[in-house]
Amino acid sequence: MEKIILGNWKMNPQEKEEAVGLAKEIVEEVDKGIIGIAPPLVFLSDVSDVVSDSSVMLGAQDVFWEDKGSHTGEVSIDELKSLGVEFVIIGHSERRGLGESDKEVNKKVKQVLENDLKAVLCVGEPENMRNKGVDVAKRFVSGELEKGLEGVSMNDDSLIIAYEPIWAISTQSEGPASVDDVLEMISFIKRYLKINDLDGGTPVLYGGSINRDNAGEFLRTKEIDGVLVGRASLEADEFLKIIKSA
Ligand code: PEP
Numbered sequence: 732m733e734k735i736i737l738g739n740w741k742m743n744p745q746e747k748e749e750a751v752g753l754a755k756e757i758v759e760e761v762d763k764g765i766i767g768i769a770p771p772l773v774f775l776s777d778v779s780d781v782v783s784d785s786s787v788m789l790g791a792q793d794v795f796w797e798d799k800g801s802h803t804g805e806v807s808i809d810e811l812k813s814l815g816v817e818f819v820i821i822g823h824s825e826r827r828g829l830g831e832s833d834k835e836v837n838k839k840v841k842q843v844l845e846n847d848l849k850a851v852l853c854v855g856e857p858e859n860m861r862n863k864g865v866d867v868a869k870r871f872v873s874g875e876l877e878k879g880l881e882g883v884s885m886n887d888d889s890l891i892i893a894y895e896p897i898w899a900i901s902t903q904s905e906g907p908a909s910v911d912d913v914l915e916m917i918s919f920i921k922r923y924l925k926i927n928d929l930d931g932g933t934p935v936l937y938g939g940s941i942n943r944d945n946a947g948e949f950l951r952t953k954e955i956d957g958v959l960v961g962r963a964s965l966e967a968d969e970f971l972k973i974i975k976s977a
Pocket residue numbers: 739823895899900901902938939940941959960961962963
């Protein structure tokens with residue numbers, strides 16, 4: 732399977748010019764592969780102009796589950812589509828940490844899939860669960876999958892899972908999880924999807940402190956279908972090196 736490399740810019744950068752500049756630097760160097768960037772909502776329109784004629788996919792960091800109407804501060808799937816958004820990150824641990832529930836995550840996943848965009852569902856255990864052992868971590872992750880994918884049946888490639896152990900995300904950690912730990916959990920997730928008839932060849936990515944130095948060992952591992960990159964996606968040179976290591 733071709734590797735998927737997605738950058739989540741989170742609430743960065745602070746200036747439109749910087750966002751556009753970063754997107755331009757990436758677009759200039761990328762002419763193949765499954766590469767995507769998810770800028771902040773306010774810069775989607777400008778970054779969309781930059782990526783529109785390129786092979787780089789535009790992503791959003793969230794979406795609301797209702798189609799339209801009185802939902803102050805939210806963004807609809809059609810609004811995202813009108814800007815050329817192709818994928819939406821859902822259930823990132825930073826959003827769950829602000830109170831987003833599995834039920835809300837599930838409604839968002841369904842909204843995205845029903846509207847033919849790619850849904851990147853983030854799952855991953857917190858440190859206190861991992862400390863209780865890998866079986867507890869697996870139970871936590873399968874619980875997130877079960878609730879996040881309730882009522883979802885698919886046999887296309889619109890669903891992407893990102894395994895992001897919270898303890899390995901760069902803001903919480905000195906480095907990534909080990910390739911062995913990631914491999915074990917990704918294999919578990921793939922088995923879970925298969926057993927639950929959700930496996931349409933669903934790619935499962937890893938996210939957590941990926942940078943130019945460690946990307947290669949993850950991307951060379953067959954079962955790891957790609958990476959979701961936070962901090963290191965904010966520097967074009969760093970992100971491009973990650974892409975090249977695939
Ligand atoms: C993330 O938060 O999704 C992430 C992978 O961040 P980082 O690469 O900075 O660890």
